[in-house]
Amino acid sequence: MGVTIHDVARAAGVSVASASRALSGRRKVTPEIAERVSRAAAELGYQPNAVAKALRDRTTGTIGMIVPGIGNPFFTTIVEAVEHQLQETGRDLLLCASQYRPDVEARRLETLLARRVDGLIISPCDIEASVPAVLNAARRVPLVQVDRYIEGGGADWVGVDDDSALAQAVEHVAAGGARVVTFVGSRLMNSSARSRLSGFERAAARAGVNATAPLLGEFTLEWGIEAGRLLLDGDTMPDAVVCGNDEIAVGLVRALRTGGVRVPDDVSVVGFDDVGHAAMCDPPLTTVRQPVEEMAAEAVRLLGQVRVSDPRPAQRVAIAPRLVVRETSRPVAAGGANGMGKGRGTA
Amino acid sequence: MGVTIHDVARAAGVSVASASRALSGRRKVTPEIAERVSRAAAELGYQPNAVAKALRDRTTGTIGMIVPGIGNPFFTTIVEAVEHQLQETGRDLLLCASQYRPDVEARRLETLLARRVDGLIISPCDIEASVPAVLNAARRVPLVQVDRYIEGGGADWVGVDDDSALAQAVEHVAAGGARVVTFVGSRLMNSSARSRLSGFERAAARAGVNATAPLLGEFTLEWGIEAGRLLLDGDTMPDAVVCGNDEIAVGLVRALRTGGVRVPDDVSVVGFDDVGHAAMCDPPLTTVRQPVEEMAAEAVRLLGQVRVSDPRPAQRVAIAPRLVVRETSRPVAAGGANGMGKGRGTA
DNA sequence: CAGAAATTGGTAATCGATTACCACACTCCC
DNA sequence: GGGAGTGTGGTAATCGATTACCAATTTCTG
Numbered sequence: 137m138g139v140t141i142h143d144v145a146r147a148a149g150v151s152v153a154s155a156s157r158a159l160s161g162r163r164k165v166t167p168e169i170a171e172r173v174s175r176a177a178a179e180l181g182y183q184p185n186a187v188a189k190a191l192r193d194r195t196t197g198t199i200g201m202i203v204p205g206i207g208n209p210f211f212t213t214i215v216e217a218v219e220h221q222l223q224e225t226g227r228d229l230l231l232c233a234s235q236y237r238p239d240v241e242a243r244r245l246e247t248l249l250a251r252r253v254d255g256l257i258i259s260p261c262d263i264e265a266s267v268p269a270v271l272n273a274a275r276r277v278p279l280v281q282v283d284r285y286i287e288g289g290g291a292d293w294v295g296v297d298d299d300s301a302l303a304q305a306v307e308h309v310a311a312g313g314a315r316v317v318t319f320v321g322s323r324l325m326n327s328s329a330r331s332r333l334s335g336f337e338r339a340a341a342r343a344g345v346n347a348t349a350p351l352l353g354e355f356t357l358e359w360g361i362e363a364g365r366l367l368l369d370g371d372t373m374p375d376a377v378v379c380g381n382d383e384i385a386v387g388l389v390r391a392l393r394t395g396g397v398r399v400p401d402d403v404s405v406v407g408f409d410d411v412g413h414a415a416m417c418d419p420p421l422t423t424v425r426q427p428v429e430e431m432a433a434e435a436v437r438l439l440g441q442v443r444v445s446d447p448r449p450a451q452r453v454a455i456a457p458r459l460v461v462r463e464t465s466r467p468v469a470a471g472g473a474n475g476m477g478k479g480r481g482t483a
Numbered sequence: 484m485g486v487t488i489h490d491v492a493r494a495a496g497v498s499v500a501s502a503s504r505a506l507s508g509r510r511k512v513t514p515e516i517a518e519r520v521s522r523a524a525a526e527l528g529y530q531p532n533a534v535a536k537a538l539r540d541r542t543t544g545t546i547g548m549i550v551p552g553i554g555n556p557f558f559t560t561i562v563e564a565v566e567h568q569l570q571e572t573g574r575d576l577l578l579c580a581s582q583y584r585p586d587v588e589a590r591r592l593e594t595l596l597a598r599r600v601d602g603l604i605i606s607p608c609d610i611e612a613s614v615p616a617v618l619n620a621a622r623r624v625p626l627v628q629v630d631r632y633i634e635g636g637g638a639d640w641v642g643v644d645d646d647s648a649l650a651q652a653v654e655h656v657a658a659g660g661a662r663v664v665t666f667v668g669s670r671l672m673n674s675s676a677r678s679r680l681s682g683f684e685r686a687a688a689r690a691g692v693n694a695t696a697p698l699l700g701e702f703t704l705e706w707g708i709e710a711g712r713l714l715l716d717g718d719t720m721p722d723a724v725v726c727g728n729d730e731i732a733v734g735l736v737r738a739l740r741t742g743g744v745r746v747p748d749d750v751s752v753v754g755f756d757d758v759g760h761a762a763m764c765d766p767p768l769t770t771v772r773q774p775v776e777e778m779a780a781e782a783v784r785l786l787g788q789v790r791v792s793d794p795r796p797a798q799r800v801a802i803a804p805r806l807v808v809r810e811t812s813r814p815v816a817a818g819g820a821n822g823m824g825k826g827r828g829t830a
Numbered sequence: 831c832a833g834a835a836a837t838t839g840g841t842a843a844t845c846g847a848t849t850a851c852c853a854c855a856c857t858c859c860c
Numbered sequence: 861g862g863g864a865g866t867g868t869g870g871t872a873a874t875c876g877a878t879t880a881c882c883a884a885t886t887t888c889t890g
Contacts, residue, residue, distance in 0.1 A: 140877085141877060141878090151840045153840060153841080154840075157879090160877095160878085162878090163879090165839085183597055184597060184876085185538075185597070185877070186599065187538045187543060188845090188876035189877055191845045191877085192877055192878050194845070196534060206562055206566065207759075209556065209559075212554065212559050216554050216580060219580055220580075228577055228594060228598065231562075231578040232566070233563060233566055246530070247575060248575075250533040251545075251575065357762075357763055383763075386763050412759075413760040413763060415704075416730075416733050416734075417760075417764060417765065418740075418764065485846095487845095488847060488848090489846080498869065499846090499848090499871095500848085500869070500870060501870075504868095510849090532847070534845085535875090536847055537875095538845090538847085538874095538875050539846080539848050539849090540847085540848080541875070
């Protein structure tokens with residue numbers, strides 16, 4: 137176990153320097169030696185030790201990534217896209233989950249830094265509590281935030297353009313005839329929660345629809361169900377509900393239907409993310425698709441541009457998403473909440 | 484950038500040996516020196532270089548994991564569980580996706596070995612094509628297979644007891660009154676596909692139900708939909724369908740309903756995995772829950788037992804799963820395929 | 831053909847943490 | 861007080877790949 141370059145050199149009858157040079161091709165060696173070395177390497181099954189190389193080169197070819205939870209399909213999709221992007225350049229991914237806890241997050245950041253990752257991609261779990269650890273890490277290694285970000289951004293960020301996203305969602309339900317619209321999202325503990333709510337409010341004002349008081353809980357199916365019950369128990373049912381993510385939307389649709397409200401005939405529902413089960417649910421969810429592959433590519437690209445030594449202004453890249461119209465929203469109509477399915481064929 | 488133990492030693496006015504000993508506590512030092520060293524380390528913000536430690540110790544504290552795809556929610560869940568288990572012992576996870584391609588898988592195995600991971604957890608993508616690369620890796624480092632495994636197992640494996648799983652599923656639908664049952668799964672390119680089909684056939688024989696010709700495609704929603712259409716187009720509709728995983732089941736339910744077949748009134752449908760959206764779909768899916776957390780714990784435990792130097796017989800750990808009855812199956816009945824919703828309250 | 835220039839091989843330093851080994855100081859006991 | 865025994869600090873080797881530097885040889889040039 138463990139054939140080293142010394143073994144190869146000895147077997148080929150040359151010095152380690154020649155062996156190294158023959159294998160890496162970074163300096164010329166006589167064809168004769170090149171031949172002997174590569175034959176010896178092949179025979180011994182030599183595989184360079186990446187740890188030793190990393191120590192010497194002061195670079196590991198490894199990128200650390202921290203997301204709140206791998207269970208969340210949205211983060212899974214990002215992880216997959218990032219992993220894919222890194223492979224293109226021969227780098228590997230050290231993956232960690234912070235379990236939505238800033239203390240765990242800080243600890244994981246430390247171990248990734250100790251492992252001397254060449255860069256970090258992180259979706260900070262808490263807009264406030266994550267700040268010190270993230271800024272400290274950003275001082276030591278190129279760091280890019282994805283999706284979520286911390287306050288007082290000293291670090292680069294790439295994510296979705298929430299304003300554009302919510303504008304599309306609101307305009308879509310407005311075009312479907314909605315006059316009263318409710319936003320169901322998460323409590324404002326992270327940047328996504330905040331900017332989606334404010335994006336919604338701006339969009340509602342611009343579209344001239346009546347935005348009722350938002351319902352804020354968590355980014356979970358359970359909260360979606362509860363929010364649905366709250367709407368059923370309230371005195372007015374909105375014409376449309378725009379949700380902070382897909383899980384909420386799915387739960388909400390379920391609860392409304394159980395309560396006898398028809399979706400989309402009585403109420404249109406729009407989700408956010410479009411990862412996995414949005415299309416799988418019944419009825420398939422109208423939602424805003426996050427441009428995950430682009431986000432990952434952009435994050436990896438940015439990572440290559442950051443130079444810790446000479447700080448430049450933090451970049452913020454907001455990628456415009458696209459609304460995917462499926463069957464939880466009335467695509468186009470003139471009437472109010474009492475329209476029949478009549479206009480459906482138009483879209 | 485890069486405070487080393489030499490810097491700490493110099494600042495504390497001691498040798499590197501003392502500094503190292505003071506910090507690791509592996510040998511006694513005078514309280515005086517311990518104090519000076521830890522103060523110096525704190526002031527300089529010293530953080531040991533894990534790469535150097537790994538080179539010296541010949542162990543990286545890193546486990547490599549390769550799954551066919553992170554997009555598949557079942558694998559995601561396993562990854563999350565493994566990551567969780569590793570954290571308990573202070574180890575980190577190097578994650579790779581093989582994209583269901585044996586050549587990519589082999590390449591990723593190589594880079595993980597070059598990075599000197601302390602162990603490997605893998606779900607080989609192909610029961611035949613994955614064999615050489617996996618066996619070769621197993622010769623060099625402790626390796627445990629999860630869920631899927633390769634033929635002629637020279638390596639440990641932990642997964643679900645497919646026989647027990649399928650027995651529970653078949654007995655459940657039989658108890659619900661089903662006489663004719665169809666299995667819808669994946670083509671037999673990996674071990675799960677094979678053992679689930681054979682488990683189904685054994686269970687059907689034992690339960691005395693009539694197993695029609697299985698429909699084999701892929702582990703995807705799309706194949707589920709197509710299989711549903713095939714059933715609709717065929718001349719006999721079974722009383723129940725047992726599926727190879729949840730995506731297939733969800734697609735199947737959707738297709739059957741679209742075709743006017745009631746689930747579970749006309750046909751019971753049972754899935755496999757119970758990850759994520761099984762509960763989120765409408766109606767919530769009856770399925771066999773994979774004991775993912777236990778599987779991950781067992782895999783990590785086994786990893787600690789493997790000694791590459793003295794090979795012992797390969798372990799195979801099959802964990803018994805549990806059937807989760809939701810609403811795509813008739814829980815109990817005496818009648819055939821024509822029962823009304825009447826008996827529902829019993830469960 | 832002498833000497834400069836180019837090419838190529840080898841030796842040893844380097845990356846940073848750990849630790850085997852040695853040296854020194856101190857205690858204890860006869 | 862001297863020798864054995866114990867505790868503690870320092871020096872330098874180690875892990876494995878890379879490469880700066882030097883030395884030796886070949887090639888080129890006037």
